[in-house]
Amino acid sequence: MAPAARSEPIKACHVVAVPYPGRGHVNPMMNLCKLLASSKPDLLITVVLTEEWLGLIGGEEMPPGIRFATIPNVLPSELERAADMPSFVGATQTKMGEPFEQLMGRLAEPIHFIIADTFLFWAIEFGNRRNIPVASLWPMPASVFSLFYHLDLLERNGDHPFDVSERGEERIDYIEGIESIRLIDIPSIAYMKDQRLITLVRRIFINLTKAQYLLISSIYELESRVMEALNLEFSFPIYTFGPAIPYLNLEKVTTLSSNQSLSDDQLIYFDWLNSQPPSSVLYVSLGSFLSVSAEQMDEIGDGLRASGVRFLWVARGEAERLQQRCGEAAGRVVPWCDQLKVLCHPSIGGFWTHGGWNSTMECIFSGKPMICFPIILDQTTIRKHVVEDWKIGVDSKKYLAPGEILRSGKITELVKRFMDADSSERREMVGRAREFRQIIRQAVSEGGSSMTNLASLLNHIVHSACDSS
Ligand code: UDP
Numbered sequence: 463m464a465p466a467a468r469s470e471p472i473k474a475c476h477v478v479a480v481p482y483p484g485r486g487h488v489n490p491m492m493n494l495c496k497l498l499a500s501s502k503p504d505l506l507i508t509v510v511l512t513e514e515w516l517g518l519i520g521g522e523e524m525p526p527g528i529r530f531a532t533i534p535n536v537l538p539s540e541l542e543r544a545a546d547m548p549s550f551v552g553a554t555q556t557k558m559g560e561p562f563e564q565l566m567g568r569l570a571e572p573i574h575f576i577i578a579d580t581f582l583f584w585a586i587e588f589g590n591r592r593n594i595p596v597a598s599l600w601p602m603p604a605s606v607f608s609l610f611y612h613l614d615l616l617e618r619n620g621d622h623p624f625d626v627s628e629r630g631e632e633r634i635d636y637i638e639g640i641e642s643i644r645l646i647d648i649p650s651i652a653y654m655k656d657q658r659l660i661t662l663v664r665r666i667f668i669n670l671t672k673a674q675y676l677l678i679s680s681i682y683e684l685e686s687r688v689m690e691a692l693n694l695e696f697s698f699p700i701y702t703f704g705p706a707i708p709y710l711n712l713e714k715v716t717t718l719s720s721n722q723s724l725s726d727d728q729l730i731y732f733d734w735l736n737s738q739p740p741s742s743v744l745y746v747s748l749g750s751f752l753s754v755s756a757e758q759m760d761e762i763g764d765g766l767r768a769s770g771v772r773f774l775w776v777a778r779g780e781a782e783r784l785q786q787r788c789g790e791a792a793g794r795v796v797p798w799c800d801q802l803k804v805l806c807h808p809s810i811g812g813f814w815t816h817g818g819w820n821s822t823m824e825c826i827f828s829g830k831p832m833i834c835f836p837i838i839l840d841q842t843t844i845r846k847h848v849v850e851d852w853k854i855g856v857d858s859k860k861y862l863a864p865g866e867i868l869r870s871g872k873i874t875e876l877v878k879r880f881m882d883a884d885s886s887e888r889r890e891m892v893g894r895a896r897e898f899r900q901i902i903r904q905a906v907s908e909g910g911s912s913m914t915n916l917a918s919l920l921n922h923i924v925h926s927a928c929d930s931s
Contacts, residue, residue: 474504474505474506474571475504475574475575475923475924475927475928476506476507476508476571476572476573476575477498477505477506477507477573477574477575477576477577477923478510478566478569478573478575478577479494479495479508479509479510479576479577479578480509480510480562480576480577480578480579480582480585481509481510481511481515482554482581482582482601483511483515483540483554484540484750485749485750485751485820486601486750486818486819486820488511488515488519489820490601490707490820491577491599491601491706492509492519493706493707493708494599494677494679495507495528496525496708496710497703497916498916498919498920499525499526499527500525500710501916501917501920502924503526503527504527505527505923505924506527506529506571507527507528508529508530508531508569508571509528509529509531510530510531510532510533510562510565511530511531511532511533512532512533512534512558513532513533513534513535514535514540515540516530516532518540533561533562533564534561536553536557537553537557537558538550538553540751543751544751544752544753547659548656548658548662551659551662551663552662554581554582555581555582555583555665555666558582558584559582559584559585559587559588562584562585562588563588566588566592572931573594574928574931575596575597575923575927575928576588576589576594576596576597577596577597577599577677578596578597579601580598580599580600580601580607580670581666583666583667583669583670586598586672586673587672589673589674590672594927595674595675595922595926596672596673596674596675597674597675597677597919598670598673598675598676598677599679600676600677600679601706601819602678602679602680602819602840603678603680603684603685603819603840603843603844603847604678604680604685604689604702605639605685605688606819606840606844607692608637608638608639608688608691608692609637609640609643609648609649609652609843610649610652610664610667613652615636616634616648616652619634619636621634621645622652622653623653624653625653626645626646626653626864627863627864629645630644630645630864631646632644632645633645637691638691638694638695639689639691639692640688640691641687643843643846644846646842646864647842647843647846647850648842648843649839649842650836650838650841650842651663651839654838671697671698673698674698675698675699675701675919675922676692676696676699676700677700677703677919678700678703678704679702679703679704679705679706679819679820680702680819681702681705681901681902681905681911682702682905682912683904683905683911684852684898684901684902685702689702699918699922701916701918701919702905702911702912702915703916704905704912705823705824705826705827705902705912706823707802707824707827708802709802709827709906711803712806727796727798730794731774731799732803732807734774735774735804735807735810736809738772738809739809740809740811741808741809741810741811742771742772742809742811742881743771743773743809743810743811744766744772744773744774744793744811744812744813744814744833744877744881745804745805745812745813745814745830746766746774746775746813746814747776747799747813747814747815747816748776748815748816748835748837749815749816749821749837752816752837752838753778754837756780757867758868759777759780759784760784760787761867761868761869761870761873762814762870762873763775763784763787763795764787764870764873765868765869765870765871765873765876766788766792766793766873766877767787767789767793768870768874769874769877769878770878771877771878771881772792773792773793773814774793774799774804775788775793775794775796776796776797776799777796777797778797778798779797781797801821802828805824805825805828805830806827806828810828810830811830811881811883812830812831812832812833812881813825813828813830813831813832813833814833814858814877815832815835816836816837817832817835817841817844817845817848818840818841818844819840819844822848823902826854826895826898826899826902827899827902827903829896829898829899830892830895831855831856831894831895832855832856833855833856833858833877834848834849834856834858835868845857845859852894853891853894854891854894854895854898855891856876856880856891858873
């Protein structure tokens, strides 16, 4: 989509938003933009995407104040992202900045404010050079931000790098605001043998203090200790604004029975969900781009089928193969689904998740317990929060050595116990999951912490950035 021509500038408060090109980053950025646009309809928000990402989300319904502008596909494709993450992350650091600046030069309207994913640190340099305030958006828990940011402290204490198979169970408790945490629960790229990813991630923090705001897609009440510590450490405002999930679209959930606005694919799995007893279905998904081995997928399929628990499983490219392996009676395997609506469906009783932050927020919003199956990145830390701190889920990898496959027998046992409505363990977890649902919904209610922070952010954008220019 071409950016606006120079000849007809629109007089409006103009925000440029640039998400990191990955589903777990694009979704929270888009949800933030939609929240801002719905609070202030005369705001103009230009969302900068690669052409590939415009193809993926350009067709979605957007509020009138949001428009897209693109840079060319300078990165490996979305499908290649998981296969070689260091190359992908490296390319987002070295190849996107220049086309972004060229695009900014072609926009007709003056830019008053930039919201850029924290991974795209070059946007802070651009904003500083042009005297445009920049809010850096961190789409993960505040704890993960703090752990990455304080890796030098771990180094000074001789706790990084370390061999996870030897020291994984050791705990550290010297990072301000972070509860005692096992070394295996810090973000896994910090202890991978290949240190390329962590080297790239450390780079994103170098000029962070030159941003004017830090936005975290979390909820203050869930991470108050770490937020207090970060607020003492940084001089810029830090706003939690989560959950950055599409809860504004949820009214449609209540009208699902009318089946309007659903695609044929959606009709099939929602019809099936509608025919299942309450809380009886396990929703299974390992996120938007990461994969586990075909052998592990087969073990999950065999374990689920043998458990007798009905399931809805998002298996992306492997959906057809796995549906055949499991048979229709056991459950449904689909390539993709409307996740938040699925989680909120009354037939869903729990979520087998890799523990991506958006998936975790969506699950907490739905009030359902989780089986954590972390693969990489922040998922190890999120598992710690879900299982140890919040006690709203169980750890499927508890007795597994790093890299070991979880076998079907163990999966069957785990899934049966997790979904057993008569077990006191499940009843307690469900009770707590409902309490957490309250916390998260309160945050986005009138006067709640996230709503108040969003109002402050909007106030800064409109009065400090737009009015003063
Ligand atoms: N998602 C979805 N449908 C699916 C699977 C995933 O809409 O079938 C969305 C999900 O709602 C979430 C995002 O993809 O917003 C995944 O982000 P997350 O942070 O959980 O994990 P990632 O994919 O980045 O590892």
